[in-house]
Amino acid sequence: MSNGNSPEDERPIEDVSHDVSADVSEEARPSVGRALRQARIAAGSTVDDISAATRVRIAIVHAIEADDFTPCGGDVYARGHIRTLAKAVGLDPAELVAQFDAEHGGRPAPTPAAPLFEAERIRPERRGPNWTAAMVAAIVVVIGFVGFTFVKGGDDGGSEASVAEGSEPTAGGSVSSTAKPKDPADPKPDPTDSAIAAAPQDKVTVKVSASDGRSWISAKDHNGRLLFDGLLKQGDSKTFQDSEKVNLVLGDAGAVQLYVNGKKIEDDFRPGSVERLTYTKGDPQVG
Template sequence: MSIGSDLAEARRAAGLTVGQLSARTRVREALIHAIERDDFSQCGGDFYARGHIRNIAKVVGLDPEAMVHEYDELHGGVPLPVRAASVFQADTPIKIRENRSPNWTTAMAVALAIVVVFGVVKAMGGEDTPTAEVRPASVPAVPPPSASPPDAPGKPGPTRRAASLATGERGDQVVFQVKAKRSSWIDVRESGGRKLFSGMLEAGKTSVWKAKKGVKVTFGDGGAFLLQVNGKNLGTAGPSGQILNRSYEAPAPQTR
């Protein structure tokens, strides 16, 4: 027996056609046929192959982790983590420029010259002659802050608008966040159809996507994810074990 034959036999035992299995797992029928023939070349790599095997095994009643482990054993095992030190290595040492001490002799000479000039001008002008105020040319005068009227009722002020932008609460944008309670498949697309993500999200992982008008999401397991939209907690998408389609639209823009 092989991985493909085990999945095919379990599918038939569950009374599912390839089309029905495709609708529940969101995996293309052609790809399911290839996997049942132990042809994983169309999966796009080991990462996606593991996700498809785990998703299909869960629907047909097999142990997903056992099937993925069998796949890893047949394809060289789980990839080992790579140490960052072995990937990134500085070719040349970084040179730190030494800070030079300021030329105090020059500074004192300039200050002394200013004092002498000021004394000569005052002596020539006399005590009763007002002297012009000398301002450094490099420091412009700062005008006093003008009083601004308070924000009108119901109208967000600058601080509130800045806070709204920081949390993603914009009238033309949706900030969609999910946290996987357990490993499950999810497909996230913009309202226009552009794909943002499609695949397995491991347990404990958190992902965030942003879309201008809204997002359309398909959950492989409605109870496997905790949702947050524009900073607001929504809980789970629905009951556990159900495939769900949900849409989250951007709020109406606020008028100024």
């Protein structure tokens, strides 16, 4: 018979001091927000001081110190604010961010880079309009148009090389709206015998040459349609034709020389005089 303890009572007591101290340390460790608040107070700073130093809004500083990270707008922004505040109060930013990740489900897994690059590589390239080719084509068109206009203007230029022809008479007395250019003629020399013979017999041809000065001239056909109205410079000439008659107004009759149906008019007009004349298909006569 034994008066001592039973074998079960003599078993060694398990050493649980390590586990207890670990649990106590975990429970004693303050939260992220509380740790930031304690460090701020220990540093002698107010929330306003921390907000001014870190540019984190006062409301967000208060919320983080209360472990409310909703105003941060997401875990990414919350980690950034925690790092900033931790540096301002002298704590280790990495340790607090790791504690935050442990308390909020950890950092999200990174997206693999390979699928992103693969998707970017197979994405079809969008091509825009070829503006360079369009500009080159437009420039070529403009240059061609300018060259054509220049050549066309050179062919049609020269008032002395044109004949203003009146309208043909019709049964209804209608007036033709077109003027037919004739072969160019040199206005300076007097008409030769060949030029007189070439004057058409079925029309009246009147040539006005500003031989002694410049003069204002107006010419109309038998229907009253204006063939010319303007200043004739010295040395220039104009020729008018009509099927019936040509009406002239000379601003300075003494400065011009007239040729009607190939014949020179010998009228002695005074310099500066204004003359109103009419010539028909018959012999030259003043109307």
